[in-house]
Each structure stands twice: as structure tokens, then as C-alpha cells.
Amino acid sequence: MAQQHGRKRKPAGAEAPRRNDTCSSLGYTKPGTYEELRAVLSSGTVNLPKRLRQVAIFLWQHPGDVALGTISQVAEKVGVQPSTLVRFAQIFGFSGFSDFQSLFKEHVKASLPEGRAIEGAADEPGATGADLHFLRGMVSASQASLGRIESRFDVEAFDAMIELLAGADMIYVIGSKRAFPVTSYLSLTLSQQGMRNVLVDNVGSTALDQVACTGPGDVVLAVSFSPYNSITPDLVAVARERNARVLTITDSAFSPLVPLSDRWVEVVESDFAGFRSLAASLAVGIALVHGVAVRRRKEIGS
Template sequence: MDDLDLPTAAPATIEEFRDRLTEITDGLPRRLRQCADHIAANIDRIAVSTVAELAAGADVPPSAVMRFCQILGYSGFSEMQKLFREAYAPGFPDYSTRLKNLKDGGAGSPSALLAEFIEAGRLSLEALAKSADETALAQAVSVLAGADMVHVIGLRRAFPVATYLAYVFEKMSVPAMLHDGVGKLDRRHALRAGDAVLAITFAPYSEETIALAQDARDRGLPVVALTDRPTSPL
């Protein structure tokens, strides 16, 4: 099927939407690719954004967003937005909105501020539970459990995640090596047959993390990626 042919049915779940987005993105013309990239990076904003807002964020005319919705199989933006409003309604307001409200209005007291952070964390974890791909999670666990050594890399804002995972592996007696980039040392020479890489990066993506993941793939090693969108370079 040509990438711009309309599918017979629109995605009915968030998981199907992500799969369809990944499937079509590479074959889209420039403006529609901009739509795909922006929506993939801001998927939690679809339920609360207008066509004009998404178009401005993607730097395309509103007509491009409408065409993009049709390529996905929807009659228009409203039908696509309905899917996300129904899926994310229990979690409104989303994290970005809550953070903005906190910055604008403050919490009133230290205890209220703490309550805001606790509630934000709770809602984020609930959203994660709803959106987690159980099949992909099981595959990732299988890969890491079967590795002789797990090489963990996550730099800049992903570094706390990578460091904590390496710490957990250590406590569980799982052979693991943290590639921390200290001194700009290149530790790719430590990769061996039978090892696996756990790579973590979010936009703007770490070139070092992507390079290590690519090197591992070139050597035939499995790579488990923790990232933020289906179109991530990982």
C-alpha cells in the first residue's frame, strides 16, 4: 500500500495510533512528516489542543494537520481528538498544564507544594500504567535477563534514570556497566558477544547514547530503548 493511501480503519486505541504513526512517518512528504514528528513529541497535548495550535507547533498550515488526520484513517481532527480525550480524560489536567499552573500561581505553602508534586507523580504513574505496551515490556525483560552484561547509558537529563537503573541492577546482582561519559571516555570496547544495551534518551537526543546503541546493533547485540516517541532515533 502506498504510504499516502487512506487506511481502511482508523486506530481505535492509543497503542494502535502509535503503531500507525511509526508505520507511516518515514514515507510522508515534508509537511506531513512535520505533523507526525510534532504529534509524536506532544501526544499528550492532542486532547487539549486545537487544529491551529498543533499546526503552529508543527510549523505547517492547518490544512496539513487535517490531511494528516485523514491519512491516519480519521474523518478529521475532531474524530482523532475524541480518541485522546476519552483515553486521557481521567488524567486531566496533564503534567505540562499542572506545572504551568504551579509556576503561575504557586502552591501557597510548602506542604501544598509537596502535595502538588505527589499528585503530579501519582497521575503520571497512572498514565504510564495505561500506556505501557505489555508485549514490548516482556520482550525487554527477556533480553536484559538473558544478557551476560547489561550496558546502561543515559546522559544529560536521562542520566538520573540510567544511574538508578544501574544501581538497581547492582543490588539485584545483575551484571551491569554504567556508561557515564565521565572524562569523555569511550567504553564501547567493553561490549562483548552475549551482552545487551539499555539506552535511555529523550529529545534533544544524546548523540553519545545513539552512537553506542548503533554500535551495539552493528555488532549484532540487542538494544532495549527507553525514549519519548515512536520516531525517536533510538
């Protein structure tokens, strides 16, 4: 009996696996909007290697740059090769970067302050001079940061943070590098409102000793921004081990402080020419202090 040679035929109805099948096997479907993509990234169902995680953090914080840039421009800002962006898009079921980019374009259309900030950053200095051009760029970045809070902010977490801070025996304020101007001002305003607090400033390398004094009745208010290479996560971990409550202001779900936090709010600051605004972080922090002061006055009055 003669043997038949050649490749075996696929069973009737069999199809090659699609990228969406891969998404489903990982516990999610192809995101249809930027918000859905954010939900997938923050769900913990996707375990990304270092380079792709770097991409995820950038697109989380700078959707306007992703929407309005070419693949080469975005790759340069992220610090990866364009092929890495394509690979990232394909993981989530998209055919390539252009298909993936449409999520960000739709998102930016609905958030005009951010779109204006990005467009302003691309303008060349005019007759008014480079200094005024830079000032306008920074103002635009600050407006974009503040506008983002209005359009997307976790009010429930914010209220819970106020309640925890109002009931704290002692508030420890932790932040370093770029976050330190925020925490130092918050410590000052807490003191001005009559609230006992400790600014963990690490002067004399004493930060670990300061945090070692935390206890179950204390609350840590931590501020941290990417690239998350400061001492803050280590200090917060020590306070957590001592059963202090932890509240965090940070700029993405990828922050190492998020798993350590009882509550956290996201504040993403825009940048201009490599300089990043702190306007939104200060606004949220001051609002927290004000909320705690009001809550405590009500408790005293009652």
C-alpha cells in the first residue's frame, strides 16, 4: 500500500491562533480604549520584562507623546528600539504600533489640556525669546498636569487617605529626590495646621532610624515618582513591617510603593524640555492637608 507523502492537512475548521487568543489566555481581551489598556496593565495579569515594563511606564504617564509622535520619536523618548514598541503592541493583540497608537489618539482628543501641552512643547521659540518660550512650556505642562486630575482622579481613595491621616498619632512624610520639595512643603503645612509630623529627610543618613520609630497608630504619607530609584520604597517597607498605615502619592500602578500602600492616588506630571512640573503633586498634597485639618476641627467641635 503506497504511503502518502507531504504535510498533513489541518482538521476542518481549524484556524491559526490569533493574537486575541493569546490575550485571552493571559486573562484579558484586546483593549478597545486607553482606559482599558490601563486597567489591564494595573491588573497584575501581565508580567513584562524590563524593556517592555519601561515602555508600559512611559505610555502610562505620557499618552500625549505616544498619540502625537512617530514610532521613532516615541522609541527615542522611551529609550528603546522601535521594534520594542511593535512587540509591546503585539502582546496586546494589535498588528503593529500604528494600530496600537489609535488608542492614544482617541484618548488625547478627549483631554485637550494635555494635547495642547504637547503641541506647545513642539513649537520653536518665537521673537519673544527662548526664555519666555520655556516659561510658556512649563506653564502649559503644569496646566496639563492639573487638568489630568480634573478628568481622572480616585476620589474614594483620596477621602480614605484624609480619614486615615486625621486619625494618626503621628504622620511620617517620606519622599526623596524630585519628590522631596513636595514632602518638605507638606510637612510645613501640616505643622502650620497644628498636626504632629516627622519629615523623613535623611539628613545625616538617619532616615532608617526615623522610620524605625513608627508604630501601629502612625501613618506614613509617601510621595514617589518614576524611575523609582530612590530610598523611599525601602523606608516605606520598614514602616509597613512596623504596622504603620501607608498612603502614597505616585505616578503609576508600576510604582513599588503601590503594593505596600493601604491607599494611593495617581498624579502624573507633564514635562517640558526635560523639566517636569510638580504643580499637580503639590495641589493634591495641599488638598490632603486641608481635608485633614477640616476633619480634625469637626471632630474637636463635636
